Amino acid sequence: MYTRKFLEETTVSDNLKLNRRNLMFGVSGGAAALALGACSRTDSNGGGDGDGGSLLERAQDGETIRVAYADEAPYAYTAEDGSVVGQSVDTHVHILEQLGISADQIDWQLTEWGSLIPGLGGTHDMVIAGMYVTPDRCENVAFANPDYIMPDALLVLAGNPGGYTTLNEMADTDGVIGVMNGTSEQEIADQIYPEDRINVQGDLDSLILELKAGRLDAIALTSANLQLAADADDEIETTEGFWPKDPETGEDIIGAGAAVFQPGDTDFRDAVNDEVAKLLDDTETWESIVGEYGFTVETNHPEGLTAEELCPDTYQ
Amino acid sequence: MEGWSNERAAEVFPMVLDGFWVVLQVTAVAATIAVLVGLAVAITEQVSSPWVRRPLSGVMQFIRNTPLLVQLLLVWAATSYYINPDWSAFIVGSAVLGVHYSSYTSESFRAGIEAIPQGQWEASTALSLPAHRTWFAVILPQMMRRSTAAVANWLIAMFKEVPALFAIGVLEMISQVDKYLGQTYSGAVEGYTIAGLLFLAASYPVAVAMRRLENRLAKSNF
Numbered sequence: 001m002y003t004r005k006f007l008e009e010t011t012v013s014d015n016l017k018l019n020r021r022n023l024m025f026g027v028s029g030g031a032a033a034l035a036l037g038a039c040s041r042t043d044s045n046g047g048g049d050g051d052g053g054s055l056l057e058r059a060q061d062g063e064t065i066r067v068a069y070a071d072e073a074p075y076a077y078t079a080e081d082g083s084v085v086g087q088s089v090d091t092h093v094h095i096l097e098q099l100g101i102s103a104d105q106i107d108w109q110l111t112e113w114g115s116l117i118p119g120l121g122g123t124h125d126m127v128i129a130g131m132y133v134t135p136d137r138c139e140n141v142a143f144a145n146p147d148y149i150m151p152d153a154l155l156v157l158a159g160n161p162g163g164y165t166t167l168n169e170m171a172d173t174d175g176v177i178g179v180m181n182g183t184s185e186q187e188i189a190d191q192i193y194p195e196d197r198i199n200v201q202g203d204l205d206s207l208i209l210e211l212k213a214g215r216l217d218a219i220a221l222t223s224a225n226l227q228l229a230a231d232a233d234d235e236i237e238t239t240e241g242f243w244p245k246d247p248e249t250g251e252d253i254i255g256a257g258a259a260v261f262q263p264g265d266t267d268f269r270d271a272v273n274d275e276v277a278k279l280l281d282d283t284e285t286w287e288s289i290v291g292e293y294g295f296t297v298e299t300n301h302p303e304g305l306t307a308e309e310l311c312p313d314t315y316q
Numbered sequence: 317m318e319g320w321s322n323e324r325a326a327e328v329f330p331m332v333l334d335g336f337w338v339v340l341q342v343t344a345v346a347a348t349i350a351v352l353v354g355l356a357v358a359i360t361e362q363v364s365s366p367w368v369r370r371p372l373s374g375v376m377q378f379i380r381n382t383p384l385l386v387q388l389l390l391v392w393a394a395t396s397y398y399i400n401p402d403w404s405a406f407i408v409g410s411a412v413l414g415v416h417y418s419s420y421t422s423e424s425f426r427a428g429i430e431a432i433p434q435g436q437w438e439a440s441t442a443l444s445l446p447a448h449r450t451w452f453a454v455i456l457p458q459m460m461r462r463s464t465a466a467v468a469n470w471l472i473a474m475f476k477e478v479p480a481l482f483a484i485g486v487l488e489m490i491s492q493v494d495k496y497l498g499q500t501y502s503g504a505v506e507g508y509t510i511a512g513l514l515f516l517a518a519s520y521p522v523a524v525a526m527r528r529l530e531n532r533l534a535k536s537n538f
Contacts, residue, residue: 202491210485213396215401
């Protein structure tokens with residue numbers, strides 16, 4: 001029984017991780033799950049090396065904190081003028097300011113995606129990269145509560161001539177699904193679509209060409225990527241967002257991103273959680289911060305979803 | 317990045333093997349096309365008038381001097397608009413690869429034909445052999461012995477270029493490794509190593525056999 005449960009969880013969490021991959025073109029690196037060893041530098045009394053109290057206290061005293069991001073639009077990336085911006089960056093800069101920590105105290109560390117978790121406690125004190133909360137990542141780090149959710153969508157020709165709705169439901173039609181190589185959508189499609197109804201390409205642009213050429217009927221990917229493409233092109237549109245379902249368990253695979261702390265810094269995390277909750281309650285302010293990155297209340301508001309719900313057994 | 321792990325290697329191996337099977341299928345189709353088209357072109361260039369020969373060698377020059385990748389992408393895009401979007405990437409990709417390499421094999425066949433001493437042609441004429449007998453009984457058997465090694469080398473080179481077909485969505489070996497990378501964020505060292513070894517395992521025996529054949533032909537009278 002235990003083994004079975006473990007396997008299922010692994011599948012679900014792998015899928016969550018995969019979802020994120022959609023948005024990480026050209027990023028590779030070590031598995032987050034292998035980060036355990038690198039986190040050993042964390043000590044139990046708050047991750048601080050000196051005697052100046054916890055990271056939160058030191059930051060509130062005006063000390064610099066080192067924050068890692070992975071240069072990934074629209075979550076956290078370097079803008080053309082060199083500043084670090086994005087939905088997750090702007091959200092958490094706002095939150096840190098509420099906690100009395102100013103933006104100029106933040107020392108932004110551009111970090112390869114695969115090193116975000118391993119480097120925690122070494123090269124940086126926290127991660128603001130819109131990282132998805134997954135059960136196996138929860139084993140190694142302390143997640144704040146999600147500040148956004150990111151459903152999947154289908155990209156179809158304008159007017160949605162085939163009437164497709166979700167990745168899982170489309171399997172029962174005779175439409176051809178387009179997926180990007182290495183994504184969770186591909187993994188799900190491999191399980192529920194016959195081989196000749198899956199069109200795999202290396203990037204979204206190629207998939208859109210295939211869609212227009214009539215070689216596939218819908219592209220499955222995270223809604224943020226598809227929306228950007230649809231906004232720029234009148235011939236295509238996205239469907240309503242949906243959560244892909246694990247074909248084996250039938251459970252929703254939820255993509256929700258949050259700030260990441262060392263396991264010893266839970267006081268900081270809890271303080272951030274309070275501010276995340278306040279900000280999400282004030283949808284007007286929230287939308288004024290993240291709206292410019294294409295996030296909307298209807299699609300991306302977590303509505304009270306917590307990190308603990310996403311990691312029922314591994315949350316810390 | 318982390319180093320080699322046997323566990324990951326075992327995990328990625330079946331996926332790479334799936335891709336290897338696709339590579340072999342593509343190679344079989346493309347090699348058939350490369351040999352048949354190459355041979356047809358070489359013979360046509362020998363027997364036809366300049367009005368056919370010049371445009372034909374122009375086309376072959378063009379194919380030989382433009383990148384395979386560009387040809388793949390162009391033909392794949394054009395197929396959907398001018399022919400039939402339902403043609404699979406496997407068929408279109410194998411055909412493009414085969415025709416691309418026929419531009420090389422035709423040159424090796426041509427060299428094989430031109431190396432046959434003029435006396436062979438003259439003797440055929442003196443014996444009043446009909447054209448098809450001259451070709452099939454006299455010229456082609458001699459040409460084959462001269463061209464086989466060179467053509468086989470082209471086919472080995474072609475075999476190694478099959479991964480280019482991922483540009484149009486054929487899930488061959490390298491894209492299978494990429495798929496594993498995307499799913500796990502690991503396994504690059506293991507996956508690419510295994511893919512490389514499988515390529516080597518398939519092409520090395522052929523290369524050795526060809527070298528032996530070359531040596532034998534060098535000692536023969538032809």
